[in-house]
Amino acid sequence: MLKLKPSCECCDRDLPPDSQDAQICSFECTFCATCAGDRLAGLCPNCGGELVRRPIRPPAALARFPASTERHFKPSGCEAAARQVS
Numbered sequence: 706m707l708k709l710k711p712s713c714e715c716c717d718r719d720l721p722p723d724s725q726d727a728q729i730c731s732f733e734c735t736f737c738a739t740c741a742g743d744r745l746a747g748l749c750p751n752c753g754g755e756l757v758r759r760p761i762r763p764p765a766a767l768a769r770f771p772a773s774t775e776r777h778f779k780p781s782g783c784e785a786a787a788r789q790v791s
């Protein structure tokens with residue numbers, strides 16, 4: 706089951722469970738669409754895997770299986786990835 710992390714690892718922007726802007730890799734490293742596209746070129750800086758849009762959990766399911774509230778802010782990983790891309 707997805708954890709639905711609450712924020713972007715690169716910029717710490719809030720990504721609520723119903724956000725269309727959340728992007729995740731297969732390990733559920735979580736980024737906003739801006740960081741995933743502009744800074745990371747669609748690749749996770751932690752594992753190198755592809756980033757895809759996180760599916761929205763329907764509200765009824767979210768009530769039974771709430772989203773994670775644990776933030777994972779790791780800007781250093783994102784800067785390393787940005788240097789490789791540029």
Ligand SMILES: [Zn+2]
Nearest residue numbers: 713716737740
């Ligand atoms: Zn971001």
Ligand SMILES: [Zn+2]
Nearest residue numbers: 730734749752
């Ligand atoms: Zn990853």
